[in-house]
Amino acid sequence: MMGRWWWRVMMPLLVAGPVQAADIQYGFLQAGQLQLRDNDSSLYAGDAELTGEYDHLPFFAAGVQKILGGERLRYGYEGGALISWQNDTVSYSGVVNGGTTINVKVDNELFVFGTQLGGYADVLLGEHARVFVSGGPMLLVGSLKQDQSDPRPVPLSSTVIINGDERDTRFGYGAYGSMGLIFSMGNNAEVGAVVREQAVKMDFNDAIADFPYEGTLYMLSLGYRM
Numbered sequence: 548m549m550g551r552w553w554w555r556v557m558m559p560l561l562v563a564g565p566v567q568a569a570d571i572q573y574g575f576l577q578a579g580q581l582q583l584r585d586n587d588s589s590l591y592a593g594d595a596e597l598t599g600e601y602d603h604l605p606f607f608a609a610g611v612q613k614i615l616g617g618e619r620l621r622y623g624y625e626g627g628a629l630i631s632w633q634n635d636t637v638s639y640s641g642v643v644n645g646g647t648t649i650n651v652k653v654d655n656e657l658f659v660f661g662t663q664l665g666g667y668a669d670v671l672l673g674e675h676a677r678v679f680v681s682g683g684p685m686l687l688v689g690s691l692k693q694d695q696s697d698p699r700p701v702p703l704s705s706t707v708i709i710n711g712d713e714r715d716t717r718f719g720y721g722a723y724g725s726m727g728l729i730f731s732m733g734n735n736a737e738v739g740a741v742v743r744e745q746a747v748k749m750d751f752n753d754a755i756a757d758f759p760y761e762g763t764l765y766m767l768s769l770g771y772r773m
Contacts, residue, residue: 571614579766597641661687682724719749737770
């Protein structure tokens with residue numbers, strides 16, 4: 548789904564307009580929040596499913612957008628790094644054994660570091676603004692530790708097993724697509740807004756519950772023409 552969206556946006560910009568060599572690049576720092584596509588979570592007490600909900604995650608990305616050619620319509624590439632984390636407590640609840648209510652709380656300590664490299668295209672809107680699209684692959688390293696909170700929740704069924712004392716580190720991969728509106732502020736400084744969609748595959752085998760890392764980002768972008 549995300550791949551089809553990205554190509555619909557990118558292809559008209561990549562195939563249209565005259566192309567001339569250019570030697571322009573922009574540095575950027577983007578900060579925002581990852582709105583999880585599915586923030587529902589579950590764990591099991593025997594055969595009974597307990598449900599909970601994750602909070603959204605802070606997200607920071609930094610990198611460079613390099614212009615390779617074009618005039619009003621330009622193309623190039625972008626690359627950079629990203630970090631994200633989540634430290635919160637998820638409350639799970641459910642009914643087992645014909646009516647017994649189970650409440651479990653799980654602490655999450657997640658840290659994600661990654662890199663990205665993708666195609667880039669933009670259109671100049673006069674002298675002081677541009678709209679761009681970009682997208683490509685991502686490579687991630689994630690570290691997750693899930694612990695049961697203290698004090699222990701009650702009532703607690705003996706069928707609930709918490710095995711979150713060890714940290715699990717995994718590699719992940721995926722793809723992203725971004726669209727942004729950037730304004731020049733003078734002295735080569737820039738400010739703007741970016742919307743980004745990402746789809747990531749990252750499995751933590753030792754996790755107590757499933758942990759999603761896909762969704763939409765809404766970010767403030769600060770930049771500089773280098």
